[in-house]
Amino acid sequence: xxxxxxxxxxxxxxxxxxxxxxxxxxxxxxxxxxxxxxxxxxxxxxxxxxxxxxxxxxxxxxxxxxxxxxxxxxxxxxxxxxxxxxxxxxxxxxxxxxxxxxxxxxxxxxxxxxxxxxxxxxxxxxxxxxxxxxxxxxxxxxxxxxxxxxxxxxxxxxxxxxxxxxxxxxxxxxxxxxxxxxxxxxxxxxxxxxxxxxxxxxxxxxxxxxxxxxxxxxxxxxxxxxxxxxxxxxxxxxxxxxxxxxxxxxxxxxxxxxxxxxxxxxxxxxxxxxxxxxxxxxxxxxxxxxxxxxxxxxxxxxxxxxxxxxxxxxxxxxxxxxxxxxxxxxxxxxxxxxxxxxxxxxxxxxxxxxxxxxxxxxxxxxxxxxxxxxxxxxxxxxxxxxxxxxxxxxxxxxxxxxxxxxxxxxxxxxxxxxxxxxxxxxxxxxxx
Numbered sequence: 001x002x003x004x005x006x007x008x009x010x011x012x013x014x015x016x017x018x019x020x021x022x023x024x025x026x027x028x029x030x031x032x033x034x035x036x037x038x039x040x041x042x043x044x045x046x047x048x049x050x051x052x053x054x055x056x057x058x059x060x061x062x063x064x065x066x067x068x069x070x071x072x073x074x075x076x077x078x079x080x081x082x083x084x085x086x087x088x089x090x091x092x093x094x095x096x097x098x099x100x101x102x103x104x105x106x107x108x109x110x111x112x113x114x115x116x117x118x119x120x121x122x123x124x125x126x127x128x129x130x131x132x133x134x135x136x137x138x139x140x141x142x143x144x145x146x147x148x149x150x151x152x153x154x155x156x157x158x159x160x161x162x163x164x165x166x167x168x169x170x171x172x173x174x175x176x177x178x179x180x181x182x183x184x185x186x187x188x189x190x191x192x193x194x195x196x197x198x199x200x201x202x203x204x205x206x207x208x209x210x211x212x213x214x215x216x217x218x219x220x221x222x223x224x225x226x227x228x229x230x231x232x233x234x235x236x237x238x239x240x241x242x243x244x245x246x247x248x249x250x251x252x253x254x255x256x257x258x259x260x261x262x263x264x265x266x267x268x269x270x271x272x273x274x275x276x277x278x279x280x281x282x283x284x285x286x287x288x289x290x291x292x293x294x295x296x297x298x299x300x301x302x303x304x305x306x307x308x309x310x311x312x313x314x315x316x317x318x319x320x321x322x323x324x325x326x327x328x329x330x331x332x333x334x335x336x337x338x339x340x341x342x343x344x345x346x347x348x349x350x351x352x353x354x355x356x357x358x359x360x361x362x363x364x365x366x367x368x369x370x371x372x373x374x375x376x377x378x379x380x381x382x383x384x385x386x387x388x389x390x391x392x393x394x395x396x397x398x399x400x401x402x403x404x405x406x407x408x409x410x411x412x413x414x415x416x417x418x419x420x421x422x423x424x425x426x427x428x429x430x431x432x
Contacts, residue, residue, distance in 0.1 A: 030286070030325065030326050030349060030350070031286060031287075031288055031289050031323050031324070031325050032323065032324050032349075032350050033289065033321070033322070033323055034072075034074075034077055034305070034322040034323065034324055035072075035077045035078060035079060035322060036320040036321060036322055037055060037070060037072070037079065037307055037308050037320040037321075037322055038070055038079050038081045038320065039055075039058075039060060039066070039068045039070060039081075039320065040060065040061075040308065040318040040319055040320035041055075041058035041059055041060045041061075041066060041068070041308050041318045041320075042058060042059055042061075042091075042293070042294040042295065042308060042309050042310035042316050042318050042319075043057075043058050043059045043065075043091040043092045043093075043294045044056065044057055044058030044059075044091075044093075044294075044295070044296050044307070044308050044309075045057060045058075045093050045094055045095035045104065045144075045296055046095065046296035046297070046298050046305075046307050047095045047096055047097040047102050047103075047298065048097055048298050048299075048300055049097045049100045049101065049102055049124055050100050050124070051073075051074065051075070051300060051301070052071050052072065052073055052074075052124070053071065053072040053074065053298055053300060053305060053307070054069060054070075054071050054072075054095075054097075054102045054122065054124075055068075055069070055070050055071075055072065055296060055307055055308065056068075056069050056086055056093070056095055056102065056104050056122070057069075057086055057089070057090050057091060057093050057095075057104060057107065058091055058308065058318075059091040059316070059318070060318055061316065061317070061318045063110060063111065064089065064091075064109060064110040065089040065090040065091035065093075065107065065108065065109050065110060066089055066091070067085035067086040067087070067088070067089040067090075068085060068086075069083045069084065069085060069086055069122065070083065071083060071124075072305075072307075072322070074300050074301065074303065074305070074324075074351075075351065075352075075427060075428075075429060076352075076429065077352055077429075083122075083127060084122075084127060084128065084129060086104055086120060086122070086129060087120055087129050087131065088104075088109070088116070088118050088120060089109055090104070090107035090108060090109050090116060090118075091107055091108060091109075091110070091111075092107050092108060092140045092141045092294075093105060093106050093107025093116075093140075094106055094107070094142050094143060094144035094153065095144060096144045096145055096146040096151045097146060098146050098149055098150070098151060098173050099149070099173065100123075100124065100125070101121050101122065101123050101124070101173070102121065102122040102124075103119060103120070103121050103122075103132070103144075103151055103171070103173075104118075104119070104120045104121075104122070105118075105119050105135065105142070105144050105151070105153055105171075106118070106119075106135060106138065106139050106140060106142050106144075106153065106156065107140055108140050114138070114160065115138040115139050115140050115157075115158045115159075115160075116134075116138050116140075117134035117135040117136070117137065117138035117139070118131075118134055118138075119131070119132040119133060119134055119135065119171070120132065121173075132171075132173075132176055133171075133176050133177060133178060134178075135153055135169055135171075135178055136169060136178055136180070137156075137165060137167045137169065138158065139153075139155075139156030139157060139158060139165055139167075139189075140156055140157055140158070140159070140189070141156055141157055141189040141190045142154060142155050142156030142157075142165075142189070143155055143156070143191060143192075143193030143202060144193070145193055145194065145195045145200055146195075147195050147198060147200060147223050148198070148223065149172075149173070149174075150170050150171060150172055150173075150223070151170065151171040151173070152168060152169075152170050152171075152181070152200055152221070152223065153167075153168070153169045153170075153171065153178075154167070154168050154184055154193060154200070154202060154221075155167070155168075155184055155187065155188050155189055155191060155202065155205070156189050157189035157190075157209055158209075159209055161209075162209040163209060164187045164188060164189055164206075164207060164208065164209055164213075165187055165189070166183040166184040166185070166186065166187040166188075167180070167183060167184075168180070168181040168182060168183060168184055168221070169181065170223075181223075181226055182221075182226050182227060182228060184202055184219060184221070184228060185219055185228050185230070186202075186207060186215060186217045186219060187207060188202065188204075188205035188206060188207050188215060188217075189205060189206055190205045190206045190239045191203060191204050191205025191206075191239070192204055192205070192238060192242050192243060192244030192254050192257075193244055194244040194245055194246030194247070194252045194253075195246055195247070196246040196247040196250065196251065196252050196274075196276055197247065197250065197276060198222075198223070198224070199220050199221065199222055199223075199276070200220065200221040200223065201218060201219070201220050201221075201231070201244075201246070201252055201274070201276075202218065202219050202220075202221070203218045203234060203238065203244055203252075203254060203274075204216060204217070204218070204234050204237055204238040204239060204242065204254075205238075205239055206239045214237035214239050215237060216233040216234040216235075216236065216237050217230065217233060217234075218230070218231050218232060218233055218234060218274075219231065220276075231276075231279050232274075232279045232280060232281060233281075234254075234272065234281060235272065235281050235283065236259045237259055238254055238257045238258070238259060238272075239257065239258060242254050242255065242256060242257020242258070242293070243255055243256070243257065243295050243296060243297035243306065243309075244297065245297040245298055245299045245304050246299070247299065248299050248302060248303075248304055249302070249344075250275075250276070250277070250341070251273050251274060251275050251276070252273070252274040252276070253271060253272065253273055253274075253284075253297075253304055253325075254271070254272040254274075255271050255272075255288055255297055255304070255306055255325075256268060256269055256270070256271075256288050256291050256292050256293065256295070256306070256309075257293055258293060258313060265313055266313055267291040267292060267293055267312070267313055268291060269287035269288050269289075269290075269291040270283055270284075270287060270288075271283065271284040271286070271287065271288060271325070272284070288306060288323060288325070289323055290306075290311065290319065290321045290323060291311075292306065292308075292309035292310060292311055292319060292321070293309055293310050293313065293316075294309050294310045294316065295307060295308050295309025295310070295319075296308060296309070300347075301346075301347035301426065302326065302344075302346045302347045303324045303325065303326050303347050303349070304324065304325040304326070305322060305323070305324050305325075306321075306322070306323050306324075306325070307322050308320060308321070308322075309321075326346075326347070326349045340362035340363065340364050340391070340392065340393055341364055342362065342364055343361075343362065343363065343364060343412075343414060343421070343422035343424075344361060344362040345359075345361045345411075345412040345424040345425075345426060346359070346360040346361060346362075347426060348360075348398075348410065348426065348428045351428045351429060352428075352429040352430065352431040353400070353428065353429070353430060353431070354400075354430060354431055354432050355399055355400045355401040355403075355430070355432070356397050356398065356399045356400070356401075357397065357398055357400070357428060358395055358396070358397050358398075359371070359395065359396055359397075359398060359410055360393065360394065360395035361393075361394055361395070361412050362392070362393050362394070363389060363390070363391050363392060363393075363394065363414065364391055365391050365416070365421075366388065366389065366390050366391050366416070367388070367389065367391075367414040367415060367416050367421055367422075368386075368387070368388050368389075368414065368415045368416070369386065369387065369388075369389045369394075369412070369413070369414055370386050370412075370413040370414075370415075371384050371386070371396075371410060371411070371412060371413075372384070372410070372411070373398060373408055373409070373410055374408065374409045374410075374411075375406065375407075375408055375409075376406055376407045376408070376409075381403060381408070382398065382400075382403075384396060384398060398410075400430050403430060404430075404432075405430050405431050405432045406429070406430060407427055407428070407429050408427070408428050408429070408430060409425055409426070409427050409428070410425070410426060410428065411423065411424065411425035411426075412424050412425075
């Protein structure tokens with residue numbers, strides 16, 4: 001295993017009941033710097049399996065793709081660097097995760113090489129790679145996302161042939177087969193892709209095999225009906241430099257990148273948020289600390305992680321910066337933004353922390369809420385509060401100034417009329 005089995009198994013040795021009361025808080029969003037990725041690189045891809053982020057491939061600035069595979073534990077804030085390299089070194093690839101396994105898809109071995117349809121799977125359970133069936137259409141700078149146990153490979157390009165694709169292929173890991181699906185209406189490469197509420201969103205990108213084809217078009221694909229529809233355009237173009245991630249609070253996020261023509265356009269530090277329910281875009285208030293392009297973005301426990309990339313537009317300069325973003329809504333009002341649709345216990349933020357951290361949760365209905373804090377041995381160490389709370393988004397701070405460093409747990413329990421409605425537990429780490 002890539003991380004100590006004893007340490008990670010200890011994280012689930014707990015039984016707790018949690019109590020929490022909250023006070024009026026101001027809506028806020030945050031960026032926090034995490035432990036840097038060991039290998040600085042751009043044009044990489046990243047996927048999440050069992051709560052671990054896997055950064056695969058990319059370009060370290062030497063003109064060729066790399067086979068490096070590194071794993072990041074968001075709870076421990078540490079990287080594992082002893083994983084076996086990907087069999088085929090490559091850059092501008094895509095990746096996706098199904099059933100705890102990572103699939104590296106397409107790309108190229110170097111900027112001047114031919115495109116690849118190659119698919120290789122990494123299995124963390126035995127730390128090994130295996131080759132799977134190739135895509136029918138080799139391509140670079142494509143989008144890939146997993147929905148309902150299948151991987152959708154969308155768009156991309158073959159620059160040497162002057163081709164930009166609208167092709168959609170779906171991969172079934174159970175049968176190791178690819179099947180063509182309805183083409184994306186707008187052929188594009190270098191676009192942002194994410195899945196929210198079972199639909200796949202293709203955002204922006206470039207429609208030309210050269211430069212100057214930036215688009216603001218956003219199209220949504222429904223895997224159930226195999227159909228595409230146009231939704232609200234981006235406020236401004238975003239192409240090869242940006243990265244998208246979903247789902248965070250039921251919304252899609254596009255981070256950093258460039259709003260002008262590739263490859264000499266300046267980078268932007270802005271964060272765009274798309275709400276599928278209202279079909280609207282807005283720019284978040286707080287900018288990413290490290291503007292970057294050609295990077296990877298993923299979401300783990302309601303935190304958005306930006307990994308690596310290039311800190312300059314062109315020529316590219318690989319960075320190993322890792323930054324995490326969380327948005328927390330306020331409580332105590334019935335505004336539209338405070339309406340929530342499901343019970344959610346969010347990842348505490350920051351995590352790891354010293355000595356204070358914020359715990360947020362959403363209630364779709366009124367309920368009696370409990371929250372307590374327990375240590376690694378399951379002993380109750382703090383009772384924050386308990387009581388009846390109204391539907392909405394809530395958050396509270398825990399000050400652990402009087403506690404020792406280590407792993408702690410918090411569990412949200414909500415009941416109505418003495419009947420349990422929702423229970424969920426999460427872990428956090430205090431480091432002094």
